[in-house]
Amino acid sequence: MVNRSPKNTGTFAAEHSQQDDAPCARWGLLVLVVLALYTAMDRQVLGLLAEPLRRDLGLDDTQFGLMQGAGVAVFAALAGYPLAWLADRSDRRYVLAACMSCWCFALVACAQASSFMELFAVSSLMGAAEAGVVPIAYALIADWFGARKRQTANSIFVLFGRIGAGVMIAASGWLVASVDDLRSWLPPALQGAAEWRLTLMFTALPSLLIIPLLLTMPRVGTDGAGIRGRFLGLRGSKSVLEPATLVLPGILFLVIGAAMLSAGAAAVGVFMPVLVQRLAGLTPAQAGSGLGLAALSAALTALAVSSGLAKRNSESTAGATGMRVAALGMVIAALAGALLVATTAVNHALLLYACLLAGTMTAAMLLVGVLQAKAPQHARTRFMAVFVGAAAVAAALSPILVGAWSDAGGATPVALARAMAFSSAPCFVGAALAFALAAKVLVSKVN
Numbered sequence: 001m002v003n004r005s006p007k008n009t010g011t012f013a014a015e016h017s018q019q020d021d022a023p024c025a026r027w028g029l030l031v032l033v034v035l036a037l038y039t040a041m042d043r044q045v046l047g048l049l050a051e052p053l054r055r056d057l058g059l060d061d062t063q064f065g066l067m068q069g070a071g072v073a074v075f076a077a078l079a080g081y082p083l084a085w086l087a088d089r090s091d092r093r094y095v096l097a098a099c100m101s102c103w104c105f106a107l108v109a110c111a112q113a114s115s116f117m118e119l120f121a122v123s124s125l126m127g128a129a130e131a132g133v134v135p136i137a138y139a140l141i142a143d144w145f146g147a148r149k150r151q152t153a154n155s156i157f158v159l160f161g162r163i164g165a166g167v168m169i170a171a172s173g174w175l176v177a178s179v180d181d182l183r184s185w186l187p188p189a190l191q192g193a194a195e196w197r198l199t200l201m202f203t204a205l206p207s208l209l210i211i212p213l214l215l216t217m218p219r220v221g222t223d224g225a226g227i228r229g230r231f232l233g234l235r236g237s238k239s240v241l242e243p244a245t246l247v248l249p250g251i252l253f254l255v256i257g258a259a260m261l262s263a264g265a266a267a268v269g270v271f272m273p274v275l276v277q278r279l280a281g282l283t284p285a286q287a288g289s290g291l292g293l294a295a296l297s298a299a300l301t302a303l304a305v306s307s308g309l310a311k312r313n314s315e316s317t318a319g320a321t322g323m324r325v326a327a328l329g330m331v332i333a334a335l336a337g338a339l340l341v342a343t344t345a346v347n348h349a350l351l352l353y354a355c356l357l358a359g360t361m362t363a364a365m366l367l368v369g370v371l372q373a374k375a376p377q378h379a380r381t382r383f384m385a386v387f388v389g390a391a392a393v394a395a396a397l398s399p400i401l402v403g404a405w406s407d408a409g410g411a412t413p414v415a416l417a418r419a420m421a422f423s424s425a426p427c428f429v430g431a432a433l434a435f436a437l438a439a440k441v442l443v444s445k446v447n
Contacts, residue, residue, distance in 0.1 A: 025144040028217035029153050032137050033160045035096075038210055039103070039133060045203050046123075047273035048288050049196040053119075056194055061411050063116050065270065065403030067123045073396030075124040076131035077389045083132035084385035087139065092381070096136045097214045103129035104207035111200035131392065135384035138368070142380050144218055158365045250441035251374075257434030258367060258387050259394035261330065264427030265360050267398035268337060268420050271406075272353055275420065278413040280346045294350045298357035305329075306365045322370055323439035326363035330432035333359035337424035343417040359428070363435065370442075398423050 046053075050064060059067075087095040106125040113119040137157065145153045183191045183198070190198065276287045305325065336356035343349045371387060402419045409415025 024218045025153075028140065028144055029156060031213050031217050032140065032157055034213065035100070035133070035137070035210060036157060036160065038206055039130065045199060047270065049199060050274045051277055052194070052196045056196065057114070057116060057119065059116055059119075061271075061274075061403035061406040061416070062400065063120075063403070064274075065399035065401075067116070067120050073127065073392040073394075075128035076392040079128035080131035080135070080385045080389040080392070081382060084135050084381040087132065087136045087381040091219065092136050092140055092143075093214055093217050093219065095132060096140075097211050099129045099132040099136075100207060100211050100214065103133075104204050104211070107200055107204040107207075111197045111204075127392070131385075131388065134388050135381045138371075138384045139380035140217070154369060158368055250438055253434045253438035253441060254367065254370065255387060255390050257326070257330075257363075257431045257438060259390045260427045260431035260434060261360060261363055261367075262391035262395040263398045264333065264337060264424040264431065266395035267402050267423040267427065268340070268353065268356060270399040271402055271416060271420055272349070275343075275413060275416050276346050276349055278416065279344070279349060282346065290346065290350050291353070294354035295357055298354050298361055301358040302361035302365055305362050306369075320439045320442035322366035323435045323442060326366045327432045327435040327439065329359035329361075329363040329366075330428045330435060331359070332356075333363075334425045334428035334432065337428055338421055340417050340424070341421035343421075344414070349417070356424075363431070367435075370438075398427065 053059065054064060083095060083099065103126055106122045106129060109122040110119060110126070113122060138154070141153050141157060182202075186198075190201075273287050273291060276282055276290060282290070333356045336352045336359065339352050340349070343352065371384060402416070402423045405419035405423070406416040409418065
């Protein structure tokens with residue numbers, strides 16, 4: 001029997017369980033929201049820079065898919081669980097700050113790449129660093145807030161991250177367009193650098209402020225006994241799946257659903273900036289504005305759906321109902337993804353993208369809520385890392401498939417749109433089935 005008194009665990013949640021809405025907890029949540037907004041920017045910038053980057057380094061669509069997919073996923077899968085293990089046994093803030101430091105270094109190194117292999121290597125390092133961010137963030141929220149406030153706090157983190165993704169796409173487009181105006185302020189050695197290299201270096205600058213902010217968040221397990229106990233195995237030594245309040249088939253269905261959702265979303269998300277630029281010859285700034293508006297409208301729709309669902313369902317039935325709605329969201333995403341096959345205009349592509357994002361965002365928000373409720377307290381970070389790792393590996397395959405399919409068709413806008421459609425729609429159908437089966441398991445668990 002593990003002694004979970006505040007003296008031994010040293011966690012913020014144990015010491016402040018009666019103060020779930022304490023200002024320090026809200027401050028920690030605010031910092032995590034800022035972190036989510038910032039980390040949403042790197043992939044958007046790389047997507048918007050795809051065309052100039054491909055021209056300078058001679059990349060084809062398959063190589064771009066490998067860089068955005070396989071490299072990130074393989075290293076994320078390798079690094080995710082060890083980072084989660086470390087975070088469950090130490091001060092999670094320090095592990096998170098270390099991940100962000102590595103991420104910043106990799107982003108600057110990406111700006112110095114001169115070949116596909118160099119770009120692939122540093123992109124993979126970015127994936128490894130990002131692997132620890134989401135599981136640690138969800139574990140911190142669970143530590144800071146009790147059950148009564150946790151769902152609200154978790155929703156704020158997810159929703160602002162999703163809404164912010166739209167803002168970040170637009171901001172990324174503005175950044176790409178503004179780089180030339182900033183050249184005169186740079187040292188002479190950098191003034192002649194390519195636009196995409198300068199953009200990546202500017203993207204890394206905010207991390208110099210964000211990393212110290214992470215250390216101001218509420219401490220979790222920072223007293224000597226708590227940290228020592230975690231490393232000696234006095235805490236966190238149990239299985240990741242015990243005592244998870246969900247039977248194994250339900251966990252498997254959720255893992256499969258999360259993986260299929262991520263694969264479908266990656267098939268569209270990685271190449272949508274490329275598609276809209278090819279369809280009408282848009283600049284990165286124009287593409288960023290259109291994609292940002294689509295993502296923002298989708299996030300607001302997902303916010304309305306998830307908030308309404310939370311008000312209408314009790315805690316005991318919310319999981320099953322949420323997975324049913326998530327399955328419906330995946331059906332909508334599958335239809336939007338399938339219709340990409342006939343896309344020939346930018347406005348049509350952006351409309352379908354907004355519908356697809358609304359379905360995937362709604363499903364992702366509801367899925368996170370279920371995982372938060374079912375995760376075992378002693379291994380929260382590792383439990384979330386299992387899902388994040390599975391999703392990352394699955395998401396690695398679809399961009400490669402889309403890139404190869406597009407290259408086989410001549411890398412034209414029509415070929416790329418068809419590749420995105422044929423790769424994403426089946427994944428969303430699979431996710432819908434998995435979430436529907438998970439809902440049945442959750443219903444039987446309640447009954």
